Amino acid sequence: MGCFNIYVFNRQGTCVYYHEWFRPKSVRQGAGNLQDDQKQMFGLFWTLSNFCATMDPKENVGFGRRELILNTHREAPDLTEVLQALYDDIFVEYVVKNPLYVPGQPFQSDQFVNALNAFLRQNGLLQQQQIMQAAV
Numbered sequence: 001m002g003c004f005n006i007y008v009f010n011r012q013g014t015c016v017y018y019h020e021w022f023r024p025k026s027v028r029q030g031a032g033n034l035q036d037d038q039k040q041m042f043g044l045f046w047t048l049s050n051f052c053a054t055m056d057p058k059e060n061v062g063f064g065r066r067e068l069i070l071n072t073h074r075e076a077p078d079l080t081e082v083l084q085a086l087y088d089d090i091f092v093e094y095v096v097k098n099p100l101y102v103p104g105q106p107f108q109s110d111q112f113v114n115a116l117n118a119f120l121r122q123n124g125l126l127q128q129q130q131i132m133q134a135a136v
Contacts, residue, residue: 003125004071006116008091010104013042017095017107019116021126041069072125082123090115 004024008017015038045067068087070079094112095101101109120126 002073002127003120004073006071007038007041007067007069009042009067009069012104013039013046014104014106015042016105017112019113042067045069076125079125082125086116086119090119 002022004022005018005020007015010016018034018038068083068091070083070086072079090112094109094115095107096103098107098109098111101107117126
């Protein structure tokens, strides 16, 4: 089991960070280009969020803050707690608390990437060869 890619969206639906470890099909086989792929991914989750809210209006589901979308192998277990820890311990620590970070703007951070890779490897979601392939 492994991770394919991660998207981080701001409140406006702009992809502020994208990283890919492994992608079974290239973007050209799907959306055409990376920007369209990111728009389609946000649209998919926005639509699903609205659908869930319609089905259960008592449930607070939605894009209220930044959204992390981690695409994994279909046999991956429930990752709710892993995603929460990823947000709290990695994203907040290495991005939000970075004095150079401008909220809502795209970012690049080697410290974030290294911590993200280590975190996913520790949780059995990433193997060393995926990290090496992504660096190429």
